[in-house]
Protein backbone atom coordinates (compact mmCIF):
# COMPACT_ATOMS: atom_id res chain seq x y z
CA UNK A 594 0.00 0.00 0.00
CA UNK A 595 1.31 3.43 -0.90
CA UNK A 596 0.01 6.18 1.36
CA UNK A 597 -0.69 9.64 0.09
CA UNK A 598 1.64 12.26 1.52
CA UNK A 599 0.13 13.80 4.62
CA UNK A 600 2.16 16.57 6.20
CA UNK A 601 2.89 15.72 9.83
CA UNK A 602 2.30 18.24 12.59
CA UNK A 603 2.56 15.50 15.23
CA UNK A 604 5.33 15.21 17.84
CA UNK A 605 7.08 12.43 16.06
CA UNK A 606 7.56 11.20 13.51
CA UNK A 607 7.84 14.69 12.08
CA UNK A 608 7.76 15.85 8.50
CA UNK A 609 10.83 14.76 6.56
CA UNK A 610 12.11 16.66 3.57
CA UNK A 611 12.53 14.91 0.28
CA UNK A 612 16.35 15.25 0.08
CA UNK A 613 16.64 13.47 3.41
CA UNK A 614 14.29 10.71 2.35
CA UNK A 615 16.40 10.24 -0.76
CA UNK A 616 19.62 10.17 1.27
CA UNK A 617 18.24 7.08 3.03
CA UNK A 618 18.30 5.31 -0.34
CA UNK A 619 22.08 5.77 -0.84
CA UNK A 620 24.09 2.64 -1.72
CA UNK A 621 25.25 0.89 1.43
CA UNK A 622 28.78 0.52 2.79
CA UNK A 623 30.12 -2.23 5.04
CA UNK A 624 29.71 -1.83 8.78
CA UNK A 625 33.38 -2.79 9.24
CA UNK A 626 34.70 -0.55 6.48
CA UNK A 627 37.01 2.43 6.66
CA UNK A 628 34.19 4.49 5.15
CA UNK A 629 31.83 3.84 8.02
CA UNK A 630 34.47 4.84 10.56
CA UNK A 631 34.90 8.14 8.75
CA UNK A 632 31.13 8.61 8.57
CA UNK A 633 30.72 7.94 12.30
CA UNK A 634 33.57 10.32 13.12
CA UNK A 635 31.89 13.07 11.12
CA UNK A 636 28.58 12.42 12.82
CA UNK A 637 30.22 12.41 16.22
CA UNK A 638 31.90 15.77 15.81
CA UNK A 639 28.70 17.32 14.46
CA UNK A 640 26.59 16.00 17.33
CA UNK A 641 29.18 17.42 19.73
CA UNK A 642 28.63 20.83 18.13
CA UNK A 643 24.87 20.46 18.29
CA UNK A 644 25.06 19.71 22.02
CA UNK A 645 27.98 21.97 22.99
CA UNK A 646 29.88 19.02 24.39
CA UNK A 647 33.14 17.08 24.30
CA UNK A 648 31.46 13.95 25.62
CA UNK A 649 31.46 10.66 23.74
CA UNK A 650 28.71 10.33 21.14
CA UNK A 651 26.83 7.06 20.67
CA UNK A 652 24.35 6.26 17.94
CA UNK A 653 22.08 3.32 18.79
CA UNK A 654 19.98 1.47 16.28
CA UNK A 655 16.79 1.69 18.32
CA UNK A 656 14.18 4.28 19.05
CA UNK A 657 14.67 6.66 21.99
CA UNK A 658 13.18 4.17 24.42
CA UNK A 659 16.29 2.06 23.90
CA UNK A 660 18.46 4.93 25.12
CA UNK A 661 16.13 5.48 28.10
CA UNK A 662 16.76 1.87 29.08
CA UNK A 663 20.49 2.15 28.37
CA UNK A 664 20.89 5.19 30.63
CA UNK A 665 19.29 3.30 33.50
CA UNK A 666 21.14 0.02 32.96
CA UNK A 667 24.54 1.69 32.73
CA UNK A 668 24.32 4.48 35.28
CA UNK A 669 22.09 3.35 38.13
CA UNK A 670 23.77 1.13 40.66
CA UNK A 671 21.23 1.41 43.42
CA UNK A 672 18.61 4.09 43.49
CA UNK A 673 17.36 6.56 40.92
CA UNK A 674 15.26 9.66 41.41
CA UNK A 675 12.79 10.17 38.57
CA UNK A 676 11.55 13.69 37.94
CA UNK A 677 8.24 13.07 36.34
CA UNK A 678 5.67 15.50 34.96
CA UNK A 679 3.84 13.43 32.36
CA UNK A 680 3.55 10.19 30.43
CA UNK A 681 7.17 9.91 29.31
CA UNK A 682 8.43 10.53 32.84
CA UNK A 683 6.17 7.71 33.99
CA UNK A 684 7.45 5.45 31.22
CA UNK A 685 11.02 6.03 32.34
CA UNK A 686 10.12 5.13 35.95
CA UNK A 687 8.57 1.91 34.68
CA UNK A 688 11.70 1.09 32.68
CA UNK A 689 13.87 1.52 35.78
CA UNK A 690 11.57 -0.67 37.87
CA UNK A 691 11.52 -3.45 35.29
CA UNK A 692 15.30 -3.37 35.26
CA UNK A 693 15.25 -4.06 38.98
CA UNK A 694 16.40 -0.64 40.14
CA UNK A 695 15.19 1.04 43.26
CA UNK A 696 13.05 3.96 42.12
CA UNK A 697 11.82 7.06 43.85
CA UNK A 698 9.58 9.47 41.97
CA UNK A 699 9.07 13.14 42.24
CA UNK A 700 5.80 13.67 40.43
CA UNK A 701 3.99 16.92 39.73
CA UNK A 702 0.52 17.24 38.19
CA UNK A 703 0.39 17.06 34.38
CA UNK A 704 0.81 20.54 32.94
CA UNK A 705 3.20 21.62 35.69
CA UNK A 706 7.00 21.66 35.64
CA UNK A 707 9.61 20.18 37.94
CA UNK A 708 11.10 23.01 40.01
CA UNK A 709 14.70 23.14 41.26
CA UNK A 710 13.70 23.53 44.91
CA UNK A 711 11.67 20.28 44.73
CA UNK A 712 14.74 18.49 43.43
CA UNK A 713 16.94 19.99 46.12
CA UNK A 714 14.55 18.80 48.81
CA UNK A 715 14.66 15.22 47.50
CA UNK A 716 18.42 15.15 47.04
CA UNK A 717 19.06 16.41 50.56
CA UNK A 718 17.19 13.44 51.98
CA UNK A 719 17.85 10.62 49.59
CA UNK A 720 20.86 8.53 48.74
CA UNK A 721 20.48 8.54 44.98
CA UNK A 722 23.19 7.69 42.53
CA UNK A 723 21.28 8.99 39.50
CA UNK A 724 18.58 11.51 38.61
CA UNK A 725 16.43 11.11 35.49
CA UNK A 726 14.67 14.06 33.90
CA UNK A 727 12.50 14.48 30.82
CA UNK A 728 13.59 17.85 29.44
CA UNK A 729 10.56 18.45 27.23
CA UNK A 730 7.49 16.42 28.26
CA UNK A 731 5.76 15.58 24.99
CA UNK A 732 2.50 14.50 26.63
CA UNK A 733 1.88 17.87 28.31
CA UNK A 734 3.84 20.47 26.34
CA UNK A 735 5.99 21.45 29.32
CA UNK A 736 9.69 22.28 29.10
CA UNK A 737 11.31 21.77 32.48
CA UNK A 738 13.77 24.45 33.70
CA UNK A 739 16.83 22.38 32.85
CA UNK A 740 19.47 24.97 33.72
CA UNK A 741 18.09 25.60 37.21
CA UNK A 742 17.68 21.88 37.89
CA UNK A 743 21.22 21.24 36.62
CA UNK A 744 22.59 23.79 39.10
CA UNK A 745 21.06 21.85 41.99
CA UNK A 746 22.35 18.50 40.74
CA UNK A 747 25.86 19.89 40.33
CA UNK A 748 26.09 20.16 44.11
CA UNK A 749 26.01 16.35 44.26
CA UNK A 750 29.03 15.16 42.30
CA UNK A 751 28.33 11.46 42.95
CA UNK A 752 25.04 11.68 41.03
CA UNK A 753 24.75 10.83 37.34
CA UNK A 754 22.41 13.28 35.63
CA UNK A 755 20.35 11.53 32.92
CA UNK A 756 18.32 13.66 30.52
CA UNK A 757 15.74 12.59 27.96
CA UNK A 758 15.92 15.32 25.31
CA UNK A 759 13.88 13.32 22.83
CA UNK A 760 11.54 16.13 21.82
CA UNK A 761 13.99 18.99 22.41
CA UNK A 762 17.39 18.06 20.94
CA UNK A 763 17.79 20.09 17.77
CA UNK A 764 14.89 22.39 18.69
CA UNK A 765 16.02 23.90 21.98
CA UNK A 766 19.55 24.96 22.89
CA UNK A 767 21.13 22.55 25.38
CA UNK A 768 24.70 23.24 26.51
CA UNK A 769 25.55 19.80 27.81
CA UNK A 770 29.03 20.44 29.26
CA UNK A 771 28.06 23.68 30.93
CA UNK A 772 25.09 21.97 32.56
CA UNK A 773 27.05 18.90 33.61
CA UNK A 774 24.70 16.40 31.94
CA UNK A 775 26.10 12.87 32.05
CA UNK A 776 23.76 11.16 29.62
CA UNK A 777 21.53 12.95 27.13
CA UNK A 778 19.74 11.43 24.16
CA UNK A 779 17.08 11.82 21.50
CA UNK A 780 15.53 9.78 18.74
CA UNK A 781 15.86 10.72 15.11
CA UNK A 782 12.19 11.35 14.38
CA UNK A 783 11.45 14.48 16.40
CA UNK A 784 13.27 17.83 16.17
CA UNK A 785 16.00 16.29 14.02
CA UNK A 786 13.44 15.57 11.28
CA UNK A 787 14.73 12.14 10.29
CA UNK A 788 12.90 8.83 9.95
CA UNK A 789 12.53 6.88 13.21
CA UNK A 790 14.98 4.07 13.92
CA UNK A 791 18.08 5.50 15.55
CA UNK A 792 18.81 7.28 18.81
CA UNK A 793 21.66 9.70 19.37
CA UNK A 794 23.26 10.43 22.71
CA UNK A 795 26.20 12.00 24.52
CA UNK A 796 27.79 10.18 27.44
CA UNK A 797 30.22 11.78 29.91
CA UNK A 798 33.42 10.30 31.28
CA UNK A 799 31.73 10.13 34.65
CA UNK A 800 28.92 8.02 33.16
CA UNK A 801 31.44 5.67 31.54
CA UNK A 802 33.29 5.32 34.85
CA UNK A 803 30.01 4.66 36.56
CA UNK A 804 29.15 1.88 34.11
CA UNK A 805 32.30 0.06 35.23
CA UNK A 806 30.82 -0.52 38.67
CA UNK A 807 27.25 -1.29 37.56
CA UNK A 808 26.38 -4.94 36.98
CA UNK A 809 23.98 -6.45 34.46
CA UNK A 810 24.40 -3.80 31.82
CA UNK A 811 23.40 -6.31 29.17
CA UNK A 812 25.15 -6.33 25.80
CA UNK A 813 23.27 -4.43 23.12
CA UNK A 814 23.17 -1.15 25.04
CA UNK A 815 26.30 -1.59 27.14
CA UNK A 816 28.09 1.78 27.16
CA UNK A 817 31.45 0.09 27.73
CA UNK A 818 31.02 -2.23 24.77
CA UNK A 819 30.10 0.74 22.58
CA UNK A 820 32.99 2.76 23.95
CA UNK A 821 35.47 -0.02 23.24
CA UNK A 822 34.41 -0.24 19.58
CA UNK A 823 34.39 3.51 19.29
CA UNK A 824 37.87 3.93 20.77
CA UNK A 825 39.49 1.11 18.81
CA UNK A 826 37.69 1.29 15.47
CA UNK A 827 35.28 4.26 15.37
CA UNK A 828 32.58 1.69 14.85
CA UNK A 829 29.63 0.13 16.67
CA UNK A 830 29.50 -3.35 18.28
CA UNK A 831 26.63 -4.52 16.04
CA UNK A 832 25.53 -3.55 12.51
CA UNK A 833 23.95 -0.09 12.69
CA UNK A 834 21.17 1.18 10.45
CA UNK A 835 23.62 2.51 7.89
CA UNK A 836 20.93 4.22 5.83
CA UNK A 837 19.97 6.29 8.84
CA UNK A 838 23.60 7.29 9.36
CA UNK A 839 23.78 8.78 5.85
CA UNK A 840 20.63 10.77 6.51
CA UNK A 841 21.80 11.86 9.96
CA UNK A 842 25.12 13.10 8.63
CA UNK A 843 23.41 15.16 5.94
CA UNK A 844 20.80 16.50 8.33
CA UNK A 845 23.42 17.58 10.87
CA UNK A 846 25.29 19.48 8.17
CA UNK A 847 22.10 21.27 7.19
CA UNK A 848 21.36 22.15 10.80
CA UNK A 849 24.87 23.36 11.61
CA UNK A 850 26.10 24.88 8.38
CA UNK A 851 23.04 25.84 6.33
CA UNK A 852 20.36 26.92 8.77
CA UNK A 853 22.65 27.51 11.76
CA UNK A 854 21.91 26.44 15.32
CA UNK A 855 20.76 29.79 16.62
CA UNK A 856 18.44 30.29 13.66
CA UNK A 857 17.01 26.86 14.18
CA UNK A 858 16.28 27.50 17.86
CA UNK A 859 14.78 30.89 16.99
CA UNK A 860 12.53 29.35 14.34
CA UNK A 861 11.16 26.92 16.91
CA UNK A 862 10.42 29.82 19.29
CA UNK A 863 8.74 31.72 16.51
CA UNK A 864 6.51 28.80 15.53
CA UNK A 865 5.64 28.17 19.18
CA UNK A 866 4.54 31.76 19.65
CA UNK A 867 2.27 31.60 16.60
CA UNK A 868 0.53 28.48 17.90
CA UNK A 869 0.35 29.72 21.50
CA UNK A 870 -1.21 33.08 20.50
CA UNK A 871 -3.67 31.31 18.25
CA UNK A 872 -4.60 28.76 20.93
CA UNK A 873 -5.04 31.31 23.73
CA UNK A 874 -7.57 33.19 21.63
CA UNK A 875 -9.61 30.16 20.61
CA UNK A 876 -9.02 27.57 23.32
CA UNK A 877 -6.61 27.52 26.28
CA UNK A 878 -3.11 26.22 26.82
CA UNK A 879 -2.82 23.05 28.88
CA UNK A 880 0.65 23.72 30.26
CA UNK A 881 1.66 26.27 32.86
CA UNK A 882 2.39 29.52 30.95
CA UNK A 883 5.87 29.79 32.47
CA UNK A 884 7.05 26.49 31.03
CA UNK A 885 5.51 26.33 27.56
CA UNK A 886 7.41 24.15 25.14
CA UNK A 887 9.04 25.70 22.07
CA UNK A 888 8.59 22.43 20.15
CA UNK A 889 4.95 21.46 20.69
CA UNK A 890 1.78 22.93 22.11
CA UNK A 891 -0.90 21.03 23.99
CA UNK A 892 -4.25 22.76 23.58
CA UNK A 893 -7.13 22.25 26.03
CA UNK A 894 -10.38 21.52 24.27
CA UNK A 895 -12.34 24.30 25.96
CA UNK A 896 -14.77 24.57 23.00
CA UNK A 897 -15.55 20.88 23.41
CA UNK A 898 -15.16 20.17 19.73
CA UNK A 899 -15.03 16.65 18.31
CA UNK A 900 -11.25 16.29 18.06
CA UNK A 901 -11.39 13.15 15.96
CA UNK A 902 -13.65 14.96 13.48
CA UNK A 903 -11.16 17.83 13.31
CA UNK A 904 -8.29 15.43 12.72
CA UNK A 905 -10.22 13.64 9.98
CA UNK A 906 -11.06 16.96 8.34
CA UNK A 907 -7.39 17.99 8.39
CA UNK A 908 -6.23 14.63 7.05
CA UNK A 909 -8.51 15.12 4.06
CA UNK A 910 -6.62 18.38 3.48
CA UNK A 911 -3.31 16.54 3.76
CA UNK A 912 -2.32 17.48 7.30
CA UNK A 913 -2.10 15.58 10.55
CA UNK A 914 -2.22 16.79 14.14
CA UNK A 915 -2.06 14.67 17.30
CA UNK A 916 -4.73 13.86 19.85
CA UNK A 917 -4.17 14.34 23.58
CA UNK A 918 -1.76 11.76 24.98
CA UNK A 919 -3.10 8.96 27.18
CA UNK A 920 -5.51 10.31 29.74
CA UNK A 921 -5.69 13.64 27.89
CA UNK A 922 -7.37 12.07 24.85
CA UNK A 923 -10.54 14.03 24.03
CA UNK A 924 -9.57 16.73 26.54
CA UNK A 925 -6.68 18.13 24.50
CA UNK A 926 -5.06 18.05 21.09
CA UNK A 927 -1.44 18.61 20.20
CA UNK A 928 0.26 20.59 17.48
CA UNK A 929 3.95 19.91 17.01
CA UNK A 930 6.05 22.74 15.62
CA UNK A 931 9.33 20.93 15.53
CA UNK A 932 11.90 19.74 13.07
CA UNK A 933 11.94 21.31 9.65
CA UNK A 934 8.47 22.88 9.65
CA UNK A 935 8.35 26.54 8.74
CA UNK A 936 6.21 29.32 10.28
CA UNK A 937 4.22 29.65 7.03
CA UNK A 938 3.25 25.99 7.19
CA UNK A 939 2.08 26.43 10.77
CA UNK A 940 -0.02 29.44 9.77
CA UNK A 941 -1.60 27.49 6.94
CA UNK A 942 -2.50 24.66 9.33
CA UNK A 943 -4.05 27.08 11.83
CA UNK A 944 -6.15 28.78 9.19
CA UNK A 945 -7.47 25.39 8.13
CA UNK A 946 -8.42 24.66 11.73
CA UNK A 947 -10.17 28.04 11.78
CA UNK A 948 -12.14 26.99 8.71
CA UNK A 949 -13.22 23.85 10.54
CA UNK A 950 -14.21 25.95 13.57
CA UNK A 951 -16.00 28.36 11.22
CA UNK A 952 -14.00 31.29 12.56
CA UNK A 953 -13.51 34.13 10.03
Ligand SMILES: *Cc1c(COP(=O)(O)O)cnc(C)c1O
Pocket residue numbers: 605656657658659681727729730731757758759760780789
Ligand atom coordinates in the same frame (compact mmCIF):
# COMPACT_ATOMS: atom_id res chain seq x y z
C1 LIG B 1 8.78 10.24 21.69
C2 LIG B 1 9.35 10.27 23.05
C3 LIG B 1 9.94 9.15 23.63
C4 LIG B 1 9.91 7.78 23.02
O1 LIG B 1 10.43 7.75 21.79
P1 LIG B 1 10.46 6.42 20.88
O2 LIG B 1 11.24 6.93 19.74
O3 LIG B 1 9.04 6.11 20.54
O4 LIG B 1 11.11 5.37 21.64
C5 LIG B 1 10.56 9.31 24.86
N1 LIG B 1 10.59 10.49 25.49
C6 LIG B 1 9.99 11.59 24.97
C7 LIG B 1 10.06 12.86 25.72
C8 LIG B 1 9.37 11.52 23.74
O5 LIG B 1 8.81 12.61 23.21
